[in-house]
Amino acid sequence: MEVAPARRSRGPSPERTARTRAAILAAALDEFLDGGFAATRMADVAARAGLAKGTLYLHFADKEALFEGVLRGLVEAPLAGLAAAAPAEGEAVRDFLLRVLRPVLRDMEASRRGAVIRLVVAEGGRFPAIAAMYRRIVIAPGLAAIGALAARAAAAGELRGEALLRHPPLLVAPVVLAVLWNGLFAAGDPMDAEAMFEAQLDLLFPVRGSHPAET
Amino acid sequence: MEVAPARRSRGPSPERTARTRAAILAAALDEFLDGGFAATRMADVAARAGLAKGTLYLHFADKEALFEGVLRGLVEAPLAGLAAAAPAEGEAVRDFLLRVLRPVLRDMEASRRGAVIRLVVAEGGRFPAIAAMYRRIVIAPGLAAIGALAARAAAAGELRGEALLRHPPLLVAPVVLAVLWNGLFAAGDPMDAEAMFEAQLDLLFPVRGSHPAET
Amino acid sequence: MEVAPARRSRGPSPERTARTRAAILAAALDEFLDGGFAATRMADVAARAGLAKGTLYLHFADKEALFEGVLRGLVEAPLAGLAAAAPAEGEAVRDFLLRVLRPVLRDMEASRRGAVIRLVVAEGGRFPAIAAMYRRIVIAPGLAAIGALAARAAAAGELRGEALLRHPPLLVAPVVLAVLWNGLFAAGDPMDAEAMFEAQLDLLFPVRGSHPAET
Amino acid sequence: MEVAPARRSRGPSPERTARTRAAILAAALDEFLDGGFAATRMADVAARAGLAKGTLYLHFADKEALFEGVLRGLVEAPLAGLAAAAPAEGEAVRDFLLRVLRPVLRDMEASRRGAVIRLVVAEGGRFPAIAAMYRRIVIAPGLAAIGALAARAAAAGELRGEALLRHPPLLVAPVVLAVLWNGLFAAGDPMDAEAMFEAQLDLLFPVRGSHPAET
DNA sequence: TATGAATGAGGTTTCATTCAT
DNA sequence: CATGAATGAAACCTCATTCAT
16 A cells, blocks of 8 residues: 655645545535525634634635635536436437436435525625626536537427527526525425426427327 | 795604605615615615615614515505406417516516516525515416416417416516526626517417417 | 804714814824834724724725825925925025925924835835825925926026936935934934935035035 | 755755755745835745745744844845945046946846845834844945045045035935835836936036036 | 644724714 | 714634644
8 A cells, every 4th residue: 555655744634634625615515505605704614614714714715715615516526427417329308307307406405506596696696706606617517518408409309499499598497496486485385396397398398209299 | 735844844744754764765775676685785775865874763773674664665566567467358378478578578677677586586585574575466466367377378278288287487487587697697698588488488388370280 | 153054053063073083193193103004003093092993984995095194184284385385586496495494304303204204115115005195295296396496496597417407306315315314223323304405405506605616 | 065865864954954044044035125024924935935834933933033034144245345445546536436336226126235225224113123234234334435435535626515525325315215216116217226326426526527617 | 854734813894873963 | 853973893814823744
């Protein structure tokens, strides 16, 4: 073992560093999602992470950078997975979308990604950096992927009309609405993001087997 | 009546008081709509109302009370017309929706309805009262109306599938998404709420004449 | 009396405001001149003025603006006096300068203007705004005035060569040096700004009576 | 001697230590010269020296100690040549000064002498030691030399009046002013130290050949 | 010796709210 | 009723210094 302690033995351990960074991100995630961006104080994040304020700034340049770290930690890996995924041989785009996105929608709240959407929508206006960040990291790749899939579906004749080609956001609009709804009206009847997504999918992609009369 | 009372009315004048209160509310509405609750400073509201800061506190106990006052004011005007409207004899639901909602969408920003939506979404989390109020006054009637129209359209065979019957919010999801987008990414490319609405309408209501092959 | 209480009777008194402002300036002057710009904390100024920190910002936008206020308070009035002054009928420029500037030099330290020069020189590098401010308020008008007087003296044949015409700062260079010296080597032998100024004056302006052989 | 010891010398090596110390001092000199004491961050010194922050503290107890070390280093090099120089046989003092000082003025900034002067002026107030040291090492010998030259010039009838005899600093006042100016107003119009020095020289030493009318 | 992550006191600025006039 | 100067609690971020490795 000990492949390459290299020129690296002196000084503090890089492993500890990674652990600290993770602790900060975990604490920040909790704080941001419960209270929002503005209301979260760096001091609270530090306290929750069991660190001093200054330590935060050793790992993240400022509050926005910290939020970006949280955002990346939460969505980058999954998003990369999605982006890498592609319809299997002979798989219809509709089926692919269902297969891939259903799990994502299902744990929208459990994974706290829904909360992130709500935070961005709620505070993006006052903190444009946050909106820009979310757009760059999540929205842009997402819409690009949708656009590519729409083109593929269109080529295969799987698409109804040109709606999705012209307006890729149509695919996710119902999901966003449902997520916001569930945040605003936490009590009472939640909106079923998954069901709405499937309904929208049925509108965008005619279901071959069951509705043979349609294009 | 009572001609402007000599410019120096001693003692309280209920009329004058009401006018001051209205001025404060108008100013506060403007300020809250662009910037939200936290970003709005009492000093700005006072300045816009042409009053001193202290005067605000004579009429509203604190910032939250002022916000509440604004919300109440927001309740009186809206909707009205829309709820009463109904398809004309023989008018297709799709045509009716286009006829009625297109103007609404077109001046979404000019009429500040877009800003109101954004305010509700942004502050609804911290002020559940505003979310509940908006739901009661705007959303519930709106969804009820959509539901009724969906039923009527279904009965007339104008509907594609059961999407809208089961999920009335689908009709407005793209509009909401566009409005939020335009709030978050004010600069750069705005999203065309009207175009997205029409695209969604085409999905929900097959266009008989032009696409005869579809159901 | 009571010429015009006008529309002005309500609310806090403007007289009190002026007194507060003056108190802030007095406190700030003391603090700035003893400790410099960077080392002076707004909290200390407030405390010395017997006010809360926030009050400072009611009268001065920030620390730099406060310093500018101090600077203006200290030099603007005297400077305006100097600028307004002009050689009397038939008075030689040399005599005018002696008459006008000798008192200024004499109370350079008592008036604390020497300390201001030292502060600007010492911290102007780190706070360019301060240097720019001093240049705008003191140096530029000063050099302009010197330039004008030099031109006048040259026209009257009172000048030796073109040194002062080409390099107006030459007139004050010895004074600045003396002021800095006296700041750095407070103990020990002070440099006599007045004597050096007069010597420089003799160099720049040939003394008609006593040295008839010179131009 | 002792070829670079295998890159991994165990135990302390006095030579290595000295080299590290020198590197720190060199880096600190650079940093202090541009920015002064307060603006210089230990982290920057460490980075420039290619060391870790902690290493600085192994060699210097704190920032002040480091500053003191730099000052001591500043003492060794300078002057040297100038003090030894003397007018050649039959050379006028004015010509001697021009010959000797012109090059010094010309590379005032390149040689960082200007920066040293500014450092002394800027920090001398807070660190009397540096002012005293500079006075002892640079100013006192300098003024002594000027005094001697003035006496010699006076004896030879090369001097205008007694200005320089009584106030040796007059010779350098314009240069100091120019150097400070160029530090404060780095941007914009620099002041030409050399030109001002020559102008002052012309005032102090009548130019025999070209202005025969003057004494 | 050298490292660099961690510390935490400290400073400027903002702004909702109060209250004497 | 109206005024607006005064308040003071936060909040973000910096950086000299320490110390386990």
